[in-house]
Amino acid sequence: MPQHEQILERLMAHLERLAPPDSNLHPDIDLVSELGLDSVKVMDLMLDAEDEFDISVPLNILADIRTPNQLAQAINKLLESQ
Amino acid sequence: MMSLFDKFQSLSDARHALIQAEPSPIGTRIDEVLSPTEGRVDGRSVILAGTNNYLGLTFDPDCIAAAHDALDQEGTGTTGSRMANGSYVSHTRLEEELARFFARPSAVVFSTGYMANLGLIGTLAGADDVIVLDADCHASIYDACRLTGADIIRFRHNDAGDLEKRLRRLGERTANALIVVEGIYSMLGDQAPLREIVAVKRRHGGYLLVDEAHSLGVLGAHGRGLAEAEGVEADVDFVVGTFSKSLGAIGGFAVSHHPQLDMIRYASRPYIFTASPSPATIASVRVALDIVASRPALRRQLWANAERLYHGLARLGFELGPEPGPVVATLLGSPQQGVAFWHGLLERGVYVNLVLPPATPGGRALMRISVSAAHDTAQIDRIIAAFAALKPMLDHHGHE
């Protein structure tokens, strides 16, 4: 089972494709207010994450997630609960 | 401390950076409506090609006469909820007629299509359930999902394989899953691969809801929408639709082959806590529904116009949605380019909808043209000519 760090690393790779070029990506960046992703882009990141880890990440948990770090934590929790 | 309004500032700034003067592509003021396809904007006569008025019924003399009669006999409004004083004979008749039209036992009328989605999806699914929806679904479906507290899973647009993958991950929870798709998608005008989606549903279980907002009166031998056209109506558990497009009025509905649909009346807050559609609205919709059933020639005319426009623009080299239909979308580059293009069209006497991200798939600006059966060939050709005249604008700037 992948650890938090590994999950985060893979998430960041997906984020790189969605983020505007030359953005300063880091695990605690606010996806919306700092990185400027719109709600649809954030949901698309979830689609990628679901496929990457073969899990279902319901959109309803999005409301509490601001950063890649938090998303990695949520995914870790979902994987552990399987 | 932040004021309540601060959060809108960036939206407002972005809008002002894009649009400084009237007429504006956002919330355009239509000064005069002369017919289903002609109006006046900013002092100019324009062809209305951004209306969702697919069958051109807004000025149908029979619809207007029925609305007049209802207005005279029952007044301007019901002033109440369907659950209280707002269910007139005409509301219940319309429900019977919708049920008959769709050959299903139950139908419920709502005050708008937006409310129909809130009122059906938002009531059907509960906190323990799961909704699996196409990523490009309309905002009303997303908002409905948020009301439920259910787990919300998206699948990639029009990708039945991706839907299957996501259902498989849910395991036995799929038995109660609500799968939500649209007949024709409102932005690009593309149709759902409904037979494939039905096959996935058969393998994994669950319920299927199809929002036929843009396909009612447009697809199917009787105008019942994509499910009819694809021969899969028996596998569609719920159809949601609107009166605000092909039926030329305002209001919404849900129909189902589950007779239990009627029970949502007791629980659906968007059904209960709002006033019912006005008698005049209901009267015109009843006639319009009858016209959809009895005048298939309108549907043929709409499709002839849609094909002419789509192929005309394709020949000019425009990047379009994947298939012809009542919505023909031209993909542009930046929002700035979209605004300039929209003004250019208006100067040439053509009004269409400019749609900007994030309401558009893929983050592109698009010119969304609604085709109507009421457009004549000369109007379609004038729209194509206006696009042709503006084409160099795109070639010079490219995307972004």
Ligand SMILES: Cc1ncc(COP(=O)(O)O)c(C=O)c1O
């Ligand atoms: C797919 C879809 N569903 C529902 C609606 C809402 O319809 P109404 O205008 O009746 O609220 C629309 C219209 O915008 C739509 O495109």
